[in-house]
Amino acid sequence: xxxxxxxxxxxxxxxxxxxxxxQVIDLFWLLPLSVLLDFAASxxxxxxxxxxxxxxxxxxxxxxxxxxxxxxxxxxxxxxxGLRIVDADTGGAPPLRSLALRYVGYLLxxxxxxxxxxxxxxxxxxxxxxDKIGRTLVIRDPNR
Numbered sequence: 001x002x003x004x005x006x007x008x009x010x011x012x013x014x015x016x017x018x019x020x021x022x023q024v025i026d027l028f029w030l031l032p033l034s035v036l037l038d039f040a041a042s043x044x045x046x047x048x049x050x051x052x053x054x055x056x057x058x059x060x061x062x063x064x065x066x067x068x069x070x071x072x073x074x075x076x077x078x079x080x081x082g083l084r085i086v087d088a089d090t091g092g093a094p095p096l097r098s099l100a101l102r103y104v105g106y107l108l109x110x111x112x113x114x115x116x117x118x119x120x121x122x123x124x125x126x127x128x129x130x131d132k133i134g135r136t137l138v139i140r141d142p143n144r
Contacts, residue, residue: 011091013126014083014138025077034061062103069099073141082144088125088135102134 037060041053049057068075073084073093085102087094094102109116109129116129125137 011086011139011142014081014140016121016126018081018083018140019078019120019126019138022075022077022081022083025080026075029076030061033064037061066096066099066103069094069102070096074138078138079144082141083138084141084144085136086139088127088131088137091137094134094136098134098136100134102130102136105130105133108133 034057037057038049041049041057044053065075069085072079073086078084085094085099086092087098105116105128109119118128120126120128120131125131127137131137
């Protein structure tokens, strides 16, 4: 883990399985949130979600996820598994700009049938495209 390991004794890159499991855990709170936002938007718009409502629901979801990243260093799934998102160069907390870019990278990683997520399987620093775009790493935090 080159740069980060020097600044975080005992930290190691998170494995692909633990990162995938964190995503599965996150589905347990993201899916109900999505259903709730969809329901609220459909009430406002007479039974179906408008383009604007869908954009607003996506923005709310993005803000919630990025807020978890900023405030806690990861989503609940990552936290449960002792994982944390760090700046790839310093090993410290990534700046908001990097985390916002990381979220945009999530969207771009999904477009080619999830190839951007799968990229972490063979990347030496286990970075998906979203990690590369945001200049982040996911580590197993020895302090959690």
